[in-house]
Amino acid sequence: MTYKTRNMAALWCVSVRLGRVCRCSNRIIASRRNLSEHKSSDETDKEEGTEKSTHFGFESINESEKTGKVHEVFSNVASKYDVMNDAMSLGVHRLWKDRFMQVLDPLPGTRLLDVAGGTGDIAFRFINWIKEKELQQKKASPGAEFRLNPLETDDSESAPDLEFPSAEDYLYSEQREDTTGTDDRKDSKVIICDINQSMLEVGKERAKKLGLEDDVVWVTGNAEELPFPDNSVDAYTIAFGIRNVTHIEKVLCEAYRVLTPGGRFLCLEFSQVSNPLLSSVYDLYSFQVIPVLGELIASDWKSYQYLVESIRKFPNQEEFAEMIREAGFRMVSYENLTSGVAAIHSGFKI
């Protein structure tokens, strides 16, 4: 390749990336402008009488209705959510989530935002992973016994405020118990954000049982409009949540916005099985067995029918990877789990 063509190619790549980032930021600016004018795109559509439709499983509904319907589904399933996950996947979802945490491989000092984190599976694994890492660090480095674990708070210091007043304060607060001056590392933090209060309540109960209630902050919020400032988290995870949103692109843009430069977007979601034999078995199991399990265990056929249909409606691995690239993430890759039943998509904001 000549000097000129190489330069042209480089310019083209840069412009495409700029285009993607600009598209994302334009969307953010546009949505903020709409909000300030007290007029959302849905309302303008309604006025014109042409409301866009989207899918709810195999059903077709208006976009404005989808959030409410998904909310209703998760309010119904919240109490039996974990039991049903174990029953439907025969416990394999635990292995998926363990692998997810392995891929993320967070270091102590990571601020994690777990969106659609509901009952807290990912967040609790994150906390345990960090604690394990810190234990290893303590053992590895000399003089480690003099360093305090930032996730454990001294009783006298933490007594006055046990509650973090707001997510912003939480994210930017630095607890400097360590004054040895080795490094001014940040503390590991995890925030669970979910649109459904019932799921968060179930998660809080679980946290109490596991003794992790002080290590997590619970926030109610919509993944399409996160109540967090720009560049505030180091890692953004969303496990089995992104297929339920109305606008996947908006969620990806929001993820891009709240991540710090160098931050990682990690998504665990059901995906397409490419092997045709496995695919037939999987489809048979999904449509014949899962709604029946829903009826037997949770007395709710329809929610689990929605679940298996929404999996079919979600884009496949490559299409979703392309959507992540469109949002501005780089080094986008994916890993299939159980031959494509689930997939971990990863992207970096660099």
Add this chain to the structure above:
Amino acid sequence: MAAHSRVFLPFRFAILKTPQILGVHTRFIPPQAENCSRISYNHGDRGTSNGEEWTPPLYREHQPTSLFQKALLTVGSAAVAITNPHRHDMIAVLGETTGYYALIRIRDQMKADPVGQQILSERPRINTRTIDLEELRALPEGTFGKEYVNWLDRNDVTPDSRAPVKFVDDEELAYVIRRYREIHDLFHTLLGMPTNMLGECTVKMFEAVHTGLPMCAMGAVFGPIRLSSKQRWKLRNYYFPWAVKAGYSAKCLMNVYLERRFHEPLEELKADLNIPSPPHIPKSTDNNNTRLNRR
């Protein structure tokens, strides 16, 4: 596509349809789900899956199911019901999935009787909106209605707690089983049985003989597993023989417009319907119920 025609599309999207009554399980789901979108969906109905024979729902809350799903539901609901008797919806599901032929028989019995025909055409419902419980409370003691509300209050139940019918694939049969479910509490009143496990087993035995529903028979046979040996003894020696006798002798209760007979004295109504009174278990049997005396 007509629901009962065999349609062969190109290989990847082939959907084999057979009438569900033959019980042939339709073939595998085609890989692409989008071919399903050609069928227009109303709110709340999605069929069994994206490749199975898609029958439209026949009534509100109807959930079309394949034979495999019905089999799975039968086994699963039986297992859940026996391990957790508080799951009344599981017993309801069991009744729906196994009761097809029994319901046809009951429906034919109802069609052969003038009052039964009236019930089938009027489709009366029994819940707090259609039955005025305050009016029943005002009735004199000893009447059917007064005994019914007393029974409701004593056992802390309400006529509103019945699960909707979901898995019966015929609209009229769905009404028949709903009618059966709603007059179940009236059976309790007529037989004088409480809602504890012993009373429920007895009523199930009565219903098994009277209606022929397999779910009732299963409940009567497997329900006593959860009882103590003393209760099982009572059941075997007193309650079950009486329930069987009452089940055979009673006039077909599905053909009786029970909610119009609340004002009648209970004993007269029972005599009219040929329902004998519950057996009296002598107190001394509690002490005599030792291994030596038990048959």
